[in-house]
Amino acid sequence: MPHERILSIQSHVVFGYVGGKAAVFPLQCLGYNVDVINTVNFSNHSGYGRMGGTKTTATELDAMFGALQQNGLLMSNRLLTGYIPGAEALFAVERIANKLKKEEQCLIYLLDPVMGDAGKLYVAPDVIPVYRRMLPLASIITPNWFEVEVLTEVSIKDMASLQQALRILHAKYHVPNVVISSIPLKPWLLAALPPPILPPISSEESEHLFCLASSTNGAGEDPGCPHPSRVHAACVPLLPGYFSGVGDLFSALVLAHFHPHISNQSSSPSSTTTPIDPVEQRSQSPRPPPKLTSSLTPLSYAASLALTKTHAILSKTYEQALSLPEDERQPSDDELDAKDLMRKVKRMRGRELALVEGQDIIRGIGLNADAVRWMGEWDAFWES
Amino acid sequence: MPHERILSIQSHVVFGYVGGKAAVFPLQCLGYNVDVINTVNFSNHSGYGRMGGTKTTATELDAMFGALQQNGLLMSNRLLTGYIPGAEALFAVERIANKLKKEEQCLIYLLDPVMGDAGKLYVAPDVIPVYRRMLPLASIITPNWFEVEVLTEVSIKDMASLQQALRILHAKYHVPNVVISSIPLKPWLLAALPPPILPPISSEESEHLFCLASSTNGAGEDPGCPHPSRVHAACVPLLPGYFSGVGDLFSALVLAHFHPHISNQSSSPSSTTTPIDPVEQRSQSPRPPPKLTSSLTPLSYAASLALTKTHAILSKTYEQALSLPEDERQPSDDELDAKDLMRKVKRMRGRELALVEGQDIIRGIGLNADAVRWMGEWDAFWES
Numbered sequence: 001m002p003h004e005r006i007l008s009i010q011s012h013v014v015f016g017y018v019g020g021k022a023a024v025f026p027l028q029c030l031g032y033n034v035d036v037i038n039t040v041n042f043s044n045h046s047g048y049g050r051m052g053g054t055k056t057t058a059t060e061l062d063a064m065f066g067a068l069q070q071n072g073l074l075m076s077n078r079l080l081t082g083y084i085p086g087a088e089a090l091f092a093v094e095r096i097a098n099k100l101k102k103e104e105q106c107l108i109y110l111l112d113p114v115m116g117d118a119g120k121l122y123v124a125p126d127v128i129p130v131y132r133r134m135l136p137l138a139s140i141i142t143p144n145w146f147e148v149e150v151l152t153e154v155s156i157k158d159m160a161s162l163q164q165a166l167r168i169l170h171a172k173y174h175v176p177n178v179v180i181s182s183i184p185l186k187p188w189l190l191a192a193l194p195p196p197i198l199p200p201i202s203s204e205e206s207e208h209l210f211c212l213a214s215s216t217n218g219a220g221e222d223p224g225c226p227h228p229s230r231v232h233a234a235c236v237p238l239l240p241g242y243f244s245g246v247g248d249l250f251s252a253l254v255l256a257h258f259h260p261h262i263s264n265q266s267s268s269p270s271s272t273t274t275p276i277d278p279v280e281q282r283s284q285s286p287r288p289p290p291k292l293t294s295s296l297t298p299l300s301y302a303a304s305l306a307l308t309k310t311h312a313i314l315s316k317t318y319e320q321a322l323s324l325p326e327d328e329r330q331p332s333d334d335e336l337d338a339k340d341l342m343r344k345v346k347r348m349r350g351r352e353l354a355l356v357e358g359q360d361i362i363r364g365i366g367l368n369a370d371a372v373r374w375m376g377e378w379d380a381f382w383e384s
Numbered sequence: 385m386p387h388e389r390i391l392s393i394q395s396h397v398v399f400g401y402v403g404g405k406a407a408v409f410p411l412q413c414l415g416y417n418v419d420v421i422n423t424v425n426f427s428n429h430s431g432y433g434r435m436g437g438t439k440t441t442a443t444e445l446d447a448m449f450g451a452l453q454q455n456g457l458l459m460s461n462r463l464l465t466g467y468i469p470g471a472e473a474l475f476a477v478e479r480i481a482n483k484l485k486k487e488e489q490c491l492i493y494l495l496d497p498v499m500g501d502a503g504k505l506y507v508a509p510d511v512i513p514v515y516r517r518m519l520p521l522a523s524i525i526t527p528n529w530f531e532v533e534v535l536t537e538v539s540i541k542d543m544a545s546l547q548q549a550l551r552i553l554h555a556k557y558h559v560p561n562v563v564i565s566s567i568p569l570k571p572w573l574l575a576a577l578p579p580p581i582l583p584p585i586s587s588e589e590s591e592h593l594f595c596l597a598s599s600t601n602g603a604g605e606d607p608g609c610p611h612p613s614r615v616h617a618a619c620v621p622l623l624p625g626y627f628s629g630v631g632d633l634f635s636a637l638v639l640a641h642f643h644p645h646i647s648n649q650s651s652s653p654s655s656t657t658t659p660i661d662p663v664e665q666r667s668q669s670p671r672p673p674p675k676l677t678s679s680l681t682p683l684s685y686a687a688s689l690a691l692t693k694t695h696a697i698l699s700k701t702y703e704q705a706l707s708l709p710e711d712e713r714q715p716s717d718d719e720l721d722a723k724d725l726m727r728k729v730k731r732m733r734g735r736e737l738a739l740v741e742g743q744d745i746i747r748g749i750g751l752n753a754d755a756v757r758w759m760g761e762w763d764a765f766w767e768s
């Protein structure tokens with residue numbers, strides 16, 4: 001068991017699995033003690049159309065942080081932040097992140113800049129500059145495609161703009177580790193991908209999502225290293241339908257499986273050795289096969305396990321949803337959904353992540369190295 | 385995995401394991417989907433002396449309950465309620481309990497009437513009449529010694545008064561299942577206990593606590609049954625020091641392991657057969673040895689497993705606390721504690737339940753029938 005402790009700051013819903021409800025149980029299953037700050041207390045996620053509850057105010061957050069500090073209970077060496085609905089609350093989180101970083105130099109902070117998806121913001125726009133200011137505090141960020149565009153103000157439409165966005169995150173905002181999950185496999189991206197990373201030939205564009213992990217060595221620009229970062233990537237089959245909380249689960253698993261210390265033995269990212277994960281060892285999860293051992297970074301190791309487990313949980317959820325009565329799984333249809341609110345609610349309810357049913361997946365029980373979706377190194381990323 | 389769902393309504397603390405933090409993770413480990421209502425959001429439990437955060441108002445609770453109901457998300461067939469700080473909030477919980485009971489006839493409701501301990505109330509006194517009114521809704525209650533006295537207005541000082549208190553809970557308040565844990569082994573109790581239930585001769589009075597489970601057949605007074613209930617009991621070694629959240633963990637485990645349906649095959653409590661626990665089977669937990677099979681009730685089966693696992697978690701916590709540096713485990717001393725607030729805080733911090741570290745205990749991994757503290761039947765309870 002790792003003697004590690006995570007402070008998790010995100011939303012709480014009574015029913016279902018998004019935010020903290022999607023993150024905390026998996027982290028506990030993987031052996032972490034988790035201190036849990038709820039940034040909202042809502043009945044359910046907003047996708048249901050109706051919800052009840054309240055947002056935690058900045059004053060309330062400060063009161064909790066203040067008492068934790070007074071009592072010497074800010075003992076976490078890891079920090080995970082997710083959905084924070086407004087700038088005032090985010091200021092409070094920024095203060096606590098600064099405080100933790102000051103006290104614990106080796107703080108591992110996974111910042112998920114939850115702001116929106118597919119071109120639509122679902123937080124107040126005044127959080128955007130605060131997130132930009134917070135980026136240098138983060139060890140890892142896990143934005144989606146849209147959030148990368150919002151943070152960097154780069155519209156990503158080809159390899160050059162993707163490189164530019166990553167360069168901004170690494171160089172301007174000093175984020176050592178960036179994972180962008182769920183990238184649509186646009187033609188320009190498919191054309192640039194090296195064969196080992198391409199999805200199987202038989203499958204079509206729409207059936208896969210692309211996940212990219214980009215790591216610098218964490219110590220800033222390395223003059224001996226020709227590129228801004230090492231990039232790993234994988235294509236993951238896309239399941240039909242929209243499932244909430246997937247990003248929250250994925251981020252939690254990336255943090256859980258991220259073990260940077262081994263790589264610190266070497267100063268250059270290119271000589272980074274594979275991290276040995278005490279949690280994995282304990283729960284009998286696999287080590288990467290020898291041919292991959294030298295090519296994985298701590299980030300791509302963590303993201304590979306997170307991708308594998310998240311996809312397995314999603315598959316289980318999808319199967320469970322398929323076994324529901326037909327009227328509980330009507331496809332999305334804005335017109336019909338508007339006429340009958342319960343139509344949407346039933347669909348949402350059936351698509352809540354099967355985290356409890358799939359806890360053995362989370363724990364890595366029976367997971368062999370062959371079954372892990374190891375990310376491949378994209379050597380020529382910065383040259384393409 | 386059971387397709388069962390629990391609505392848990394209790395306190396939330398950021399740091400440590402009391403209330404929902406002590407109950408939800410174990411329930412999830414045992415395969416339950418848990419809907420989680422936080423009655424407070426505090427930084428830590430009150431034993432630390434200082435805390436920050438807020439109580440959830442009745443209006444906020446109603447807003448969450450209302451949205452859950454509107455969205456068809458009140459799907460739980462089990463209900464667990466714990467610490468609710470005031471009467472207004474408790475009214476809201478009473479309304480939701482009534483609603484669930486109406487919709488789900490077979491609702492299993494474990495009501496832990498959290499009010500105080502060792503002669504001291506730690507909720508507003510106006511909750512007492514509300515709890516009395518709610519008792520008939522409950523399937524199981526898990527009061528401590530003091531809470532039994534408060535609810536029944538009987539001062540328990542001998543067998544007659546203990547019988548009277550239980551009679552009031554079963555007959556006047558129609559509670560079918562009562563578990564009283566952590567009863568001090570007073571001389572009059574020791575004198576009344578049948579030998580199989582007595583603690584080992586070598587041990588002294590102060591080193592054991594007594595736990596009692598009393599079940600009627602749930603269908604009200606049974607004219608064919610000579611006694612108001614069947615009583616089971618066990619003595620459990622007491623660990624030095626005070627640990628918070630133990631009652632919350634115990635109650636959650638009683639609910640998790642309670643499977644009444646098997647016993648419904650028989651109409652009289654005296655012919656109750658041993659429940660088969662799907663969770664136990666899955667997690668390879670033991671069935672009771674054949675000689676006990678006929679004597680256990682669903683309640684004493686659940687309480688036996690709950691006692692066993694709670695005690696094992698406590699032992700693990702105690703060992704972890706012993707391994708801390710000396711200044712982190714200074715014994716309680718009101719005078720010294722008042723002079724140095726951190727003295728108390730450090731002790732409290734070191735005594736937080738080792739739930740994450742002990743999750744295999746919760747799951748029952750490797751637990752053999754021999755290692756379970758099976759409660760013994762106290763046949764002559766009502767005659768003594």
